[in-house]
Structures are given as C-alpha cells and as structure tokens.
Amino acid sequence: MMLILKRSFLVLILFILSISILGCTDHSDKELIYDSEDLQMEVADSYTYSLRDDKSENVVNQIDLSFRGFIGRDTIWTLVVSENTEIDFTYSSEIRSGQFKVILITPENEIHSVLSMSDQGSDTVSFPQGTYYIKLIGKNAFGS
Numbered sequence: 001m002m003l004i005l006k007r008s009f010l011v012l013i014l015f016i017l018s019i020s021i022l023g024c025t026d027h028s029d030k031e032l033i034y035d036s037e038d039l040q041m042e043v044a045d046s047y048t049y050s051l052r053d054d055k056s057e058n059v060v061n062q063i064d065l066s067f068r069g070f071i072g073r074d075t076i077w078t079l080v081v082s083e084n085t086e087i088d089f090t091y092s093s094e095i096r097s098g099q100f101k102v103i104l105i106t107p108e109n110e111i112h113s114v115l116s117m118s119d120q121g122s123d124t125v126s127f128p129q130g131t132y133y134i135k136l137i138g139k140n141a142f143g144s
Helices: 002-023 028-035 037-041
Strands: 046-048 051-054 065-081 085-093 093-104 112-117 119-127 130-143
Touching: 002 065, 028 037, 028 046, 028 065, 037 093, 037 112, 085 093, 085 112, 112 119
Parallel strands: none
Antiparallel strands: 046 065, 051 065, 065 130, 085 119, 093 112, 093 130
C-alpha cells in the first residue's frame, strides 16, 4: 500500500513539473523585434499579448486598442493603394510601461515611424501606388 502511494505521489509530482515547464513561454525571440528593422519588416506577424482589448473591432479605418504585455510585431492594416492618394492619420497613444511604436513599411521596404511611446498628433501622408503595412511593435508594452 505504501509503495502504491509513493508511486502515485511521484507520478503526480512529475505531472505538475511537466505542466509547469510546458506552460512557460519563451518570448526572447519576440523581444528582439523591437530593435531590429529586419525583423520588423517580416510579413508574418509574431506577437504575444497578456491582454488585448480592441474596442473598434467593427469600425472601419480605426483602432482603439488597450493592451498589456505586448511583445513582437502585429500588422494592424495592409494598405493596397491602386493609384496615388493621400490619407489623413490621427493618432494618440499612452504607454504606461515597456516600449511601443507604430511603423509604416513602404513597398520599397523602407520603415517610417508613425509614433513612438506616448504620442499624439495628426498627419496627411501621400501614398504612391503599392502595398503598405502599418504595424504595432512592442517590447513588454502596457498602454492604449
């Protein structure tokens, strides 16, 4: 009877250890994105949010996002411009901790900063024909 209890206890301990080890996620690859333009330009998104609340899910051309523990790159818009056009941007961000920026990637793979950390403003940008990406880039960011 005592042997069965010891084995059951050992199996339970091994199970708990394996769950805790598998449950730990390594974000180190995503943390590299913030400081690497090459990683920022990659098309596939790579991100983690501890909390992500998008209040603008059904609103076109607008994002109202609150987040915690944001790490990586998240493409929020892909703009396919068929003819030269101008687009008005109005933005506001309040970052409580971590690092955060919004970037625009041109068809020529040039990166332009839209905003960094806590910022607000507006701008009119001319877009020649092509495909553009607007991405959120974060490193342990907490804000909106």
